[in-house]
Amino acid sequence: MKKKLKLGLFGFGCVGQGLYHVLHETHGVKAEIKKICVKNQSKSRPIADSFFTYKKEDILNDADIDVVVELIDDANAAFEIVKTSLEHGKAVVTANKKMLAEHLEEIYELQKKHNRPVLYEGSVCGSIPVLRNLEEYYDNDLLQSIEGIFNGSTNYILTKVFEERKNYDEALKQAQELGFAESDPSLDVKAFDPKYKLTIAILHTFGVFVKPEDVINIGIDKIAEVDLKYARENGYTIKLIAQARKIGDKVYGFVAPQYIEATNPLASVRNEYNAVQLEGAFAEKQLFVGKGAGSYPTGSAVLSDISALTYDYSYEYKKISQERQVFFSNDALVEAVVSFKGEDIVTSKEFEKFEGGYRGNGYQFLRGTVKLEKLREWSANPEVSVILTTTSKITPLQPVDKKALSFA
Numbered sequence: 029m030k031k032k033l034k035l036g037l038f039g040f041g042c043v044g045q046g047l048y049h050v051l052h053e054t055h056g057v058k059a060e061i062k063k064i065c066v067k068n069q070s071k072s073r074p075i076a077d078s079f080f081t082y083k084k085e086d087i088l089n090d091a092d093i094d095v096v097v098e099l100i101d102d103a104n105a106a107f108e109i110v111k112t113s114l115e116h117g118k119a120v121v122t123a124n125k126k127m128l129a130e131h132l133e134e135i136y137e138l139q140k141k142h143n144r145p146v147l148y149e150g151s152v153c154g155s156i157p158v159l160r161n162l163e164e165y166y167d168n169d170l171l172q173s174i175e176g177i178f179n180g181s182t183n184y185i186l187t188k189v190f191e192e193r194k195n196y197d198e199a200l201k202q203a204q205e206l207g208f209a210e211s212d213p214s215l216d217v218k219a220f221d222p223k224y225k226l227t228i229a230i231l232h233t234f235g236v237f238v239k240p241e242d243v244i245n246i247g248i249d250k251i252a253e254v255d256l257k258y259a260r261e262n263g264y265t266i267k268l269i270a271q272a273r274k275i276g277d278k279v280y281g282f283v284a285p286q287y288i289e290a291t292n293p294l295a296s297v298r299n300e301y302n303a304v305q306l307e308g309a310f311a312e313k314q315l316f317v318g319k320g321a322g323s324y325p326t327g328s329a330v331l332s333d334i335s336a337l338t339y340d341y342s343y344e345y346k347k348i349s350q351e352r353q354v355f356f357s358n359d360a361l362v363e364a365v366v367s368f369k370g371e372d373i374v375t376s377k378e379f380e381k382f383e384g385g386y387r388g389n390g391y392q393f394l395r396g397t398v399k400l401e402k403l404r405e406w407s408a409n410p411e412v413s414v415i416l417t418t419t420s421k422i423t424p425l426q427p428v429d430k431k432a433l434s435f436a
């Protein structure tokens with residue numbers, strides 16, 4: 029039997045307003061917003077002033093409020109809101125991937141301690157139903173990998189840069205105006221945002237807690253005109269790809285730009301759309317595509333979580349108990365092309381297997397197989413652009429435990 033939930037909403041920006049709209053347009057979800065807490069007292073609001081408060085206690089201490097919907101852009105304040113809400117016996121819905129990725133294990137423990145759920149479908153790839161599918165549908169197939177386009181604003185920027193030959197800054201400004209970009213755009217273009225999402229996805233795919241600082245993130249901010257030219261001449265596009273793969277008893281995962289062939293289904297995922305490709309031992313590959321950012325798409329994912337709470341849904345984190353112990357590792361090889369201006373910033377000796385290189389327009393391009401940690405080192409250099417090859421795959425550095433492989 030469904031109950032009518034009273035919601036206390038934190039944040040009334042892009043996603044908060046999106047939720048307000050989709051909640052009022054969707055009939056059948058038994059929930060209503062009682063109070064909205066925001067920050068800036070001088071901002072004018074598009075709905076009645078009586079909804080708003082500037083004191084978090086007006087929501088957190090209100091026994092009539094069943095669910096706190098946390099949609100603010102401050103990860104530290106958000107974690108305090110989530111923690112206090114659970115302590116006060118309230119369920120939580122949030123879309124704050126930074127906060128979640130940084131506190132996943134604590135939030136998992138807090139849910140058990142207070143016996144109240146935290147749902148966060150909107151935090152990973154906006155409107156695409158990723159987490160509940162991983163929890164429910166994929167609870168009985170051995171998942172081998174998850175990969176895809178996890179960030180709407182960088183995909184929008186790359187699409188505009190490739191298809192309309194817009195310059196990078198102009199495309200970023202447009203993504204911000206359309207509400208796809210994070211308040212701090214470096215979270216997107218330096219690939220922190222998709223890294224946070226990957227961290228959350230790794231938990232629900234493989235049952236492994238990983239700290240976001242352990243996941244390598246290489247952004248699109250150093251992609252130069254020569255890289256775009258290289259891609260166009262070879263019939264490729266470039267996408268920012270998040271990927272994680274389980275091999276033996278290890279999970280490898282990172283985010284980096286990658287050259288993508290026109291025949292790859294990810295090549296046709298354009299603008300703010302995201303894509304998630306799952307590979308199971310038996311189901312094999314499945315691709316989900318949908319809007320990964322924006323007011324209404326993210327609002328609809330948040331609404332779906334609220335609706336799930338009306339029938340007492342909670343994540344069971346089934347993979348944590350199902351999986352034999354697996355560990356996160358960066359000890360792997362991938363294939364990459366590095367480009368840089370000038371002399372010997374990167375040398376062929378630094379590759380594990382050097383495939384060749386060329387010079388053009390004052391730039392050097394070097395291609396080969398390289399350790400993930402080396403990619404991290406190169407990507408920290410503002411002069412170096414790192415892009416994975418079209419055929420790059422994760423190869424463990426250590427020999428794989430054969431017994432574990434038979435279950436991979």
Ligand SMILES: NC(=O)c1ccc[n+]([C@@H]2O[C@H](COP(=O)([O-])OP(=O)(O)OC[C@H]3O[C@@H](n4cnc5c(N)ncnc54)[C@H](OP(=O)(O)O)[C@@H]3O)[C@@H](O)[C@H]2O)c1
Nearest residue numbers: 039040041042043066067068099100101105123124321322
């Ligand atoms: N935008 C997207 O497409 C998208 C997609 C998926 C997930 N998300 C996540 O959703 C969350 C919200 O994003 P957004 O794009 O909606 O942000 P936004 O448009 O910048 O809005 C942020 C809202 O949070 C309020 N706020 C900030 N600090 C607060 C505090 N301490 N107490 C109360 N309210 C506070 C702001 O209040 P004022 O109105 O007074 O300034 C504003 O209403 C973020 O975690 C983001 O990562 C966003």
